[in-house]
Amino acid sequence: MTMQDFANTTAVITGGASGIGLGLAHRLGREGARVVIADIEEDALDKAVAGLEAAGVDTLGVRTNVGKQADITGLADAVEERFGAVHFLHNNAGVCTTGLAEEQTDAQWDWVLDVNLRSVIWGCREFLPRMKAHGEPAHILNTASMAGMSGGPLMAAYFTTKFAVVGLSESLWHEAQAEESNVGISVLCxxxxRTGIARSDRNQPDGLGGWVAAGSQSGAQFGELLSAGVDAGIEPSEVADVIVEAVAAGKLWIFTHPGFDAAILNRARRIVDGEVPDAREMTR
Ligand SMILES: NC(=O)c1ccc[n+]([C@@H]2O[C@H](COP(=O)([O-])OP(=O)(O)OC[C@H]3O[C@@H](n4cnc5c(N)ncnc54)[C@H](O)[C@@H]3O)[C@@H](O)[C@H]2O)c1
Structure with a gap:
């Protein structure tokens, strides 16, 4: 069963107060969805709710730390209390750190693993049974990244979580197919x-010391490159347009940058040919 449109549905977006999540919230609101945005950043959340309401969208903002399982259960309960059945969940909140893998502390690793990966596991485990129980067409979209399609240096925790989100989503997709489930599954890469992802440390727990590993020169340089890449990126509204079309088409993998097709193909070819990775693949 494919979720064909968003009119009269309830959509939940984690990390919905800015960036890709907020772009999708506005697009889904225009499609006629009731929109719930869940975010840790209170000021941004209030502003985003006000903006959506001003645009005529029936909106609920729920302050949520997706790195805490209890918050995700609280989110699901709050949404059901206000709007009833949930039809669309976008596990979108994400953060990153830079530096050599061994320079990143346990606390930095845990922060990225909790926000980018465990939150997705918890989100699926909390919402999927509720979506199956109501039986209407529904969909879960998990955000990975092109960093979940091809590895690279200096963001090991980020790559680790994004590869894992791709694997988790593929598992969920196979399970949904086998069950002929009413809940479709996609993963966004x-x-x-152009978002605030390179300023992730604005949402760090106290004491983590920023998004660049302490004293990491290569991490600091890479952080600057990453910020420049993000600033030169496509707009969140363009990602939202791709998502709406891809969900209706029932796509599992959702890509926003067709230019990376060659990188995916070359990586697969290098794997089966027994070659080593091409370090320039993702930066061409
Ligand atoms: N921007 C890019 O170039 C890019 C590329 C690939 C993937 N992504 C992914 O897209 C997703 C959205 O990021 P974005 O680029 O829009 O960045 P963003 O920083 O603009 O948005 C992320 C949102 O998540 C929220 N958030 C952070 N920690 C949270 C927590 N613990 N609980 C709840 N909310 C939390 C932030 O407050 C923010 O509103 C992330 O998963 C990111 O990894 C981004």
């Missing part, structure tokens, strides 16, 4: 999008 964007290239650079």
């Amino acid at each position: 964007p290239g650079f999008v």
Whole structure:
């Protein structure tokens, strides 16, 4: 069963107060959805709710730390209390750190693993049974990245979580197919999008010391490159347009930058040919 349109549906977006999540919230609102945005950043959340309401969207903002399982359960309960059945969940909140893998502390690793990966596991485990129980067409979209399609240096925690989100989503897709489920599954793999992702440390728990590993010169340089890439990226509204079309088409993998097709193909070819990765693949 494919979710064909968003009119009269309830859509939940984590990390919905800015960037890709907020772009999708506005697009889904225009499609006629009731929109719930869940975010840790209170000021941004209030502003985003006000903006959506001003645009005529029936909106609920729920302050949520997706790195805490209890918050995700609280989110699901709050949404059901206000709007009833949930039809669309976008596990979108994400953060990143830079530096050599061994320079990143346990606390930095845990932060990225919790926000980017465990939150997705918890989100699926909390919402999927509720979506199956109501039986109407529904969909879960998990955000990975092109960093979930091809590895690279200096963001090991980020790559680790994004590869894992791709694997988790593929598992869920196979399970849904086998069950002929009413809940479709997709995984979003964007290239650079102009958002606040390179300022992730604005949402760090106290004491983590920023998004660049302490004293990491290569991490600091890479952080600057990453910020420049993000600033030159496509707009969140363009990602939202791709998502709406891809969900209706029932696509599992959703890509926003067709230019990376060659990188995916070359990586697969290098794997089966027994070659080593091409370090320039994702930066061409
Ligand atoms: N921007 C890019 O170039 C790009 C590329 C590929 C993938 N992504 C992914 O897209 C997703 C959205 O990021 P974005 O680029 O829009 O960045 P963003 O920083 O603009 O948005 C991320 C949102 O997540 C929220 N957030 C952070 N920690 C949270 C937590 N613990 N609980 C709840 N909310 C939290 C932030 O407050 C923010 O509103 C992320 O998963 C990111 O990894 C981004």
